[in-house]
Amino acid sequence: MTTSKASESAASSSAGATGRPRLVSARFGRRSRSASARRRRRSSSIVLLFGLLATGVLWTVLAPGGNAADTASANEAVRQGKLLYSQGCATCHGLNAQGSTEGPSLIGVGAAAVDFQVSTGRMPLAAPAAQADRKDPLYSQTQIDQLAAYIQSLGGGPEKPNLTDEDLNDADLAEGGELFLTNCAQCHQAAGAGAPLTYGKFAPSLSQATPDQVVEAMRTGPESMPVFGSGQITDEEAVAVAAYVRHLQDSPAPGGSSLGKYGPVPEGLVAIVIGLGALLGVCLWIGARQKL
Numbered sequence: 001m002t003t004s005k006a007s008e009s010a011a012s013s014s015a016g017a018t019g020r021p022r023l024v025s026a027r028f029g030r031r032s033r034s035a036s037a038r039r040r041r042r043s044s045s046i047v048l049l050f051g052l053l054a055t056g057v058l059w060t061v062l063a064p065g066g067n068a069a070d071t072a073s074a075n076e077a078v079r080q081g082k083l084l085y086s087q088g089c090a091t092c093h094g095l096n097a098q099g100s101t102e103g104p105s106l107i108g109v110g111a112a113a114v115d116f117q118v119s120t121g122r123m124p125l126a127a128p129a130a131q132a133d134r135k136d137p138l139y140s141q142t143q144i145d146q147l148a149a150y151i152q153s154l155g156g157g158p159e160k161p162n163l164t165d166e167d168l169n170d171a172d173l174a175e176g177g178e179l180f181l182t183n184c185a186q187c188h189q190a191a192g193a194g195a196p197l198t199y200g201k202f203a204p205s206l207s208q209a210t211p212d213q214v215v216e217a218m219r220t221g222p223e224s225m226p227v228f229g230s231g232q233i234t235d236e237e238a239v240a241v242a243a244y245v246r247h248l249q250d251s252p253a254p255g256g257s258s259l260g261k262y263g264p265v266p267e268g269l270v271a272i273v274i275g276l277g278a279l280l281g282v283c284l285w286i287g288a289r290q291k292l
């Protein structure tokens with residue numbers, strides 16, 4: 001750039017020195033033509049560069065996350081899941097998960113519902129009952145993930161939360177406790193011990209539920225449990241509730257025997273029987289002494 005300018009001025013000054021102005025102007029005319037062509041070329045290459053840059057940026061923003069290998073393994077999980085599904089679930093839920101007289105449609109229930117139902121051993125349902133019990137799971141976690149990937153691929157729905165210890169440790173335990181008492185305790189009891197509901201149904205004890213299962217239960221509302229959507233309990237609050245349930249599982253009963261953690265009614269009963277009994281004993285003892 002600078003060298004070409006310098007040589008240009010050198011050329012013009014030498015041309016002026018030789019005293020041939022016409023040739024110089026003709027030369028300059030040629031030069032300016034080629035310079036504007038160069039400028040045009042330069043500006044079009046700048047446009048091209050910007051175009052490429054913009055395409056690159058757009059691609060990184062809009063392209064689906066993950067690389068080709070991830071996509072391939074995700075497809076493989078769906079394929080394996082479909083296979084497992086056709087062997088273990090299709091008889092009740094239909095060949096394409098559309099539902100049958102034996103089981104509801106699974107389209108749109110999401111990976112969260114599959115992970116909850118299969119990892120708690122509720123599914124595959126062994127026999128019709130008022131409510132599926134928690135059992136040892138029949139499938140490995142890898143197989144459950146494959147089943148979940150297949151059902152998720154059919155109609156979306158709530159995803160598996162995949163909570164880490166860090167998520168739970170960072171959660172607001174006090175907020176989780178408050179949410180638990182207002183939303184869950186009426187069925188599961190304040191300490192999560194569970195309680196019977198009507199028509200042979202029951203809110204189970206939460207002593208075995210993993211944090212993921214707690215969030216999945218909230219998001220999918222199994223059986224007679226209501227769905228707690230993210231409009232009602234945000235993702236962050238849901239993690240806080242899961243952390244609180246883990247806290248209930250971890251904490252030993254304060255103040256001696258938990259009396260089965262059945263809540264205030266048996267606790268009150270014990271207080272009345274033992275407390276009043278003791279008082280009565282003291283009264284009788286005092287009365288007996290006064291007669292003497």
Ligand code: HEC
Binds near residue numbers: 089091127131220
């Ligand atoms: C014997 C029949 C039967 C089999 C086999 C069975 N299910 Fe179910 N499934 C049911 C019934 C009935 C319900 C609804 C009542 C309930 O939730 O207990 C249900 C509910 C579900 C739900 C909850 C749907 C919702 O709306 O949240 C999921 C998820 C599910 N099943 C997945 C599976 C998967 C995955 C398999 C295979 C591993 C399977 N089921 C096998 C009968 C069956």
Ligand code: HEC
Binds near residue numbers: 180208
């Ligand atoms: C109306 C009563 C009711 C309320 C309110 C309720 N649940 Fe449930 N919950 C149930 C019933 C019933 C089941 C059993 C469902 C089944 O077996 O398919 C259940 C199951 C669960 C399970 C599975 C337990 C296991 O070990 O398999 C978890 C976890 C759970 N609930 C958490 C919660 C949380 C957290 C809340 C509050 C945000 C809540 N529940 C509110 C009735 C309720």
